[in-house]
Structure formats: C-alpha cells, structure tokens
Amino acid sequence: MIEVNDVHKSFGDAHILKGISTCFDKGKTNLIIGQSGSGKTVFLKCLLGLFTPEQGSISYDKKNYGELSRDQQRDLRQEMGMVFQGSALFDSMSVEGNVMFPLEMFTKQSRSEMQDRVNIVLKRVNLVDAHHKFPSEISGGMQKRVAIARAIVMNPKYLFCDEPNSGLDPKTAILIDNLIQEITREFDITTVINTHDMNSVMEIGEKIIFLKNGLKEWEGTNKEIFKTDNEAVTSFVYSSELFKKVRQMYIEERN
C-alpha cells in the first residue's frame, strides 16, 4: 500500500502539485487520470522518488520515503518496477539482457538461475521467441511486454506504469491492460497506472484518481465513474460521443 499525504511540487514559479492526498491499495490496479498538464507525470515521478516533493509525505507500507537515507531509498526502489511510456529499454542489450539486468545487478543468482527466471517472466508476458532480439528489432507492443517483464522480474511490491497503452493499437492495448491486471492480482502488488486511455479506465480501473490543475478532483472506481456528477470528471471521461452514449445507456439501464 502507498499512502500519499499532502504532496506539493513546484518547478520555479510553476506550482504543479498543490497538496495531493490519497492511498493506493495493494492487489489493485490504481489509475491516475487527468488532462495533459494536470500533474499526472510529476505525481508519478514523485511516487517513484525521481522528484522530491517540497511538502508532504509518501509512505510505502508505512516506510516514509522522505525519512529514509539515500541508500535506503535506493534499496526501496529495488522493490519497485516501472514501465515507462516509451518502454525505456536499454538499446545496447537484447530482450534477454534487458530482463536479466536487474537480476545481474542485485542478486547473487547463478547464470542458469537467472536464465530460468527470465524464461518464466518472458513466458508470462507471452514473449517466447524474442530472447536474442534487440529493442529496435521488435514492435511497440512487444517492447511494452519486455518492459513489463523487466519490471516484474525482481518480484516487485510496487508496479508503476506511465501510459502503458500509448502508441499501441486498441487490441494490443487491451492485451497490455489485461496483462498488467493479471500480474497485479497474481503477485498481489500495488500497481499505479498513469493513463489517458478511457478503455483502461473502464476495464481495469479498480481505483481511479482524477487530477485537475495539480489537485485531486475525484476518487472512485470504474463503477462509480459512471454515476458521478462531478462535472470535471464527466467532461473529461465522457468527452467523446461514444462514451457519452455508453454513460447514457448505463444510466437508463439503472433507472
């Protein structure tokens, strides 16, 4: 579980996060949504420890990140997995090398043990024939799956995903969403996803945080988002005609 308490972050005169408090539950897919410029990425980078908030605290299973020493922070980060928007795979390494990297860095496993673990996670993300390919030789969807495999190879307690569906076709996007949700439940990890994708919101949004102008505007589940009267949320989530109709049908069905 990740507890966020009154987090503020500024860059120069720009006050990006203006006091966000929330809680991300274990074993659930927690989504952060909001318009571009609402502070989602900055918030995610604060959760990852890449940005230090000026005010407020972030606790990972009761461990306050700000109160930890630099080495303890690095140790805590080894319990985190991150899927970046552009996958952020190491260009100079093969798929296998990318997934094996955290194991080589932080474990004392033998080569064969590492190889077994890599095979397991690559099989888990449905990538069995790409071990020796380089990131430039595989598709965007495959790169995302490699990034997920790399993120889960160390059995993380926390999984963060920044726009995991960006640049993917709808079918692959759904596959990636389902994969993340399955992994979250299977390994009982705290997953936080930063997304723009409304399909993801509807499909896997077990907990949704809506950010607006650096503040938490709304919080709920994918069921509750249909019922909410919050105008900022409805105008963002139901901005397309299709989603407006879906919501209308849902409300009519309920009535």
Next chain:
Amino acid sequence: MNYLAAIGSYFIMIREVFKKPTKWSIMKSLILKEIDELIFGSLGIIIFISFFIGGVVTIQTALNLNSPLIPRSLIGFAARQSVILEFAPTFCSIIMAGKVGSYITSSIGTMRVTEQIDALEVMGVNSLNYLVFPKIIALLFYPFAIAIAMNVGIFGGWVAGAFGGFTSSAEFVEGLQMDFIPFHVTYSFIKSLVFAFVIATIPSFHGYYMKGGALEVGKASTTSFVWTSVVIIILNYILTQLLLG
C-alpha cells in the same frame, strides 16, 4: 550565476560518480567495453593526426632555419620537443574532446531523452556510477594512446624530414637525442591524465543533465565540445606553469 551553478552541479556529479559502486562483475565488462570504444576506437584518428602533425612541424621548422650557423639537427630536436610537449597531449586531447566527448554526450543524452537513465534510477542503480565511472577508468589508459601519438608523431617528422630532403636521417636522429629531459615525457603523461578526466566527465555532465529531445542532444554535444576544449586549454596553461615554469 548559471555558470557557477553548473560548476557546482559538475562537482556534485563527480562526488556521486564514486558513491554506491556497481557490482564488480558488471562494472568489469562495462570498463572493458569503454576501453574498446574510447581508446582502441580512437587510435586510428590519433595515429593519422600525429603522423601528419609530426611531418608538418618538421617541414615548418626546416623552412624557418635559414641560417647556416644553426645545425640541421635542430629540426629533429624541435620536432621531438613540439610533439612530446604539446602536439601529442594537447592537440590529440582537443581532437578526442570532439570525437570521444561528443560520443559520450550524445549516448548519455539519448539515454536521458528515452528515459533509460530514469529506468536505472528507479531500479535503484546509481546511474552516474554505472554510466560515468567506466568512462573515467577507461580513459586512464589514454596516456598509452598519447605514447603512441608521440612515437608516431616523431616518426612522421622523420619521414617528412628525411624523405622530403629537409634533413638527413642521421641529423634528425641526432636532434632527437639532443638534450633529452625525461621529465618532459612525465609532464606530458600527467597532462594527458588530467585531460582524460576532463574528456570523460565534462561531456558526461552535459549528457546527463540535458533536457529536451533529439535536437537538444545535438546542442548538448556541441556545448560539451566547446567547454571540454576551453577547460583543456586553461588546464594546459596552468599545468605547464606548475610543472615546467
């Protein structure tokens, strides 16, 4: 004020590079890879430049020694002194600032742009140690490249002098052996080591802390070349004053 902040950030970066070292088994392979890329990959251009610079120094010295009272052996002496004291360590370092420096800035800068550095940090890796430390260690071998540059430069001078008809081979060799001070070679190696550190760290700094996209990677490479060259030239003056003055 910005310059002061950048200088401060540079020294903070240097401190971070030596903190929380990467596992030796991984670091070893990174160092070997960097030695191959940065040192062996640069030998071709260093040999090429040194050979012709040695030749040009010899020809220009010969053309300027018109007096019959000045022995022709001075051509070899001047070529040796110029190549060992200045052309091999300093000129080659400026070339390396362009070749190796821009490679370092663009490779680290691209990793920054594509969030690979963030990925390292999120995993708990000290990204500065992982990326910069192997380059510093690899460039400790830079004096070997400079030793080759010295030899090739003098050889180039001998080829140009003897085969160009500016001096005889015997006179050139006599000049090479004249008033040789071994400390001059030591001075040259000390300079090379200092320049190597500059070539490894300033381009790394510009790549690591760059912001923006692909265009900014190019700009950062140019800026890093300019600053690396400026620092090399200033340090060249200071070291010469300290060691020979």
